[in-house]
Amino acid sequence: MTNNKDKTLGETLRSQGISRRSFLKYCAATASMMALSPAMIPKIAHALESARRPSVIWLSFQECTGCTESLTRAHTATIESLIFDAISLDYHHTLQAASGHAAEEAREAAMKENFGKYLLVVDGSIPMDNPGYSTIAGISNYDMLMESAKGAAAIIAVGTCATYGGIPHANPNPTGAVSVGDLIKDKPIINVPGCPPIPVVITGVLTHFLTFGTIPELDHIGRPKVFYGQSIHDRCYRRPFYDKGLFAETFDDEGAKKGWCLYKLGCKGPTTYNACATTKWNDGTSWPIEAGHPCLGCSEPDFWDGGGFYKSLSMPTENIAQTAVYAAAGAVAAGVALGAMNKSKKNSAAKAHNKTTIDDLEK
Amino acid sequence: MSETTPHQPDAVKFNIQIGDTLTHNVKPLLHEIKHALDKLIETGKSTIIDLRSIPLAPGEEEKILNTLGQGEVQAQLNALGLSEITETQYAGVWIVTHYNDEQHVISRFIEVTTMPEILCSQTEDVMEAYSRLTLDLADT
Amino acid sequence: MNEIEFLSWVRGQGFQIAVIIFIAGVIIRFAEILLLGRKANIAEAKGSEMSGGMRTIVSRSFPDKNTFQRSTFTVVAGYIFHIGLFVTIFLFAPHILMFKDVIGFGWPSLPTPIVDAMAVVTIIALLAVLTHRMRDTVLKFITTKEDYLVWMLTILPLITGYMAFHRIGMTAPTLLAIHILSVELLLVVFPFTKLMHAFTFALSRWYNGAISGYRGVQS
Structure with missing residues (x-):
């Protein structure tokens, strides 16, 4: 595991006996998935060759797990497994085998080891009314988010709850739910909304970050333009x-x-x-x-x-x-x-009216 | 509509005929392919069109594929699942379909080129083959 | 406020406020006009008020020969934009849905491309009447600020509606919200400006016709 982290994706794939032709197929599918022009395939191939496995920490707050369900049904199974080989998913409540203290230790270890470099993925909204509405291992969602965000290179908010508050935020918003973007202002945030988001859109955004190490171009509410344009x-x-x-x-x-x-x-x-x-x-x-x-x-x-x-x-x-x-x-x-009122005004005006007689005119 | 597809259960028979007249993406796409062929003849440059990037009504993709038809070459590739590379009845127009392990289409491209890149032996693989064969020969 | 909140507001509270002002304004104006009453006419009636009044409501919809010849442009352009407004407001499918939601029943719509074309024609006619007004010395002299305001508020929903349908320039929710807002502005100023003629034309024509009818002359 630790060994793999230092290798580039190209090296990892070659060590698994994956041919260049397979790699090209992978790049073509990746381009299609990221909604990029096929003309970008050589660039993707080049970038992926030298990409390194980023550590990913996935936090789930007030959510229904639909986003994770969606992700695990991403239909490009073979390609997807390659992506998961290519990232190091160090913490994810639903998917990880570890539980309890071991799980929290994994998160803390990943944060410490990859400080400033790891990718933070969040699904679910954060209750601000009473922290007790949603906690993990006794830690409130707010505290866990703020702590984990400190060392993140970027944050991907997955699902409408994490991006805009979603269903928990719906009127009358009993938990005082807010989005990730409402709380964190000093980190790049990629919003991937949807209830749930389309699986390949989630993986497409992950792959973009993995491939180019950058944030895709975003629209005015933080969504990648390639998918939400x-x-x-x-x-x-x-x-x-x-x-x-x-x-x-x-x-x-x-x-x-x-x-x-x-x-x-x-x-x-x-x-x-x-x-x-x-x-x-x-x-x-x-x-x-x-x-x-x-x-x-x-x-x-x-x-x-x-x-x-x-x-x-x-x-x-x-x-x-x-x-x-x-x-x-x-x-x-x-x-x-x-x-x-108008009528009485009219009547009193009529009453107050002085009649003009011939005598008046002769004066 | 006397013809029915055998696979379709009776309960969900909708009379959707959009592909015939209404979505306007089939014709422009065929014209785009024509332009790409012209470019290939004039400059030798190839073009790749990602079919997933185009909004198509139910049945339209089939319509495009039927229009392009089958040509002389059909190739299969076994790399991370199956891939099918077919030359259409219009030489120089290829359909490249990538499947995953579960036989689901993961991407489909129309390539206008003399030879799709993915069919060519790749330099890295050739180099790897050379060293492997060298090793194999040394063993025997 | 993001664009979706903006859209929600104009579809919700904003619309409510506009409708309250519109309905209340129109009713109050009517009450004022009707309750003021008229002085009893002590002259002997030489004809029927009612028939003269009713006839005039209809007959004034068609210009007489002289008026038409004297101001052909005003009549033609006026007709075009009034018919255009009727078609775009009342015969566009999404608008009928709105009426149906509010008053409980709907009616058949015109095909969208026809309404679309009418919107363009109406916008052109409105631009033409403004140009005419600005270039005619007398018309320009008698034009008040209110006239310009009313012209502006009439053409705005047409332009924003056209932009919203064709999705020009901004994101779709913003365009739709701006369009609805422009209509709400129109509703709000409606009872307090000359836009009231859409309702009062019948009253004033009736009075004109009734006066003539009472005197037994042609109106």
């Missing part, structure tokens, strides 16, 4: 139906069967940035819209509070009809009062 709507194969105005009205009408646009059924594709439309899910089998369900917008902040999954984007989120009735009732009363 385009909206679901812009890459959706059902987009031509939207443009033509052909919509499914219910889940079982003719439009739904013909695969028309799901906008009216509440699709959040137009305001959601993610890679589902091209990367797809479950071995590239399908994705929500292809399966006939509107996009929930799970890779956007506060997607849980967006007024309902089946409410279209053009609909108001509050009960406007009721608001309008109350407003109208109030206004009628106010209008009548104002009208009465």
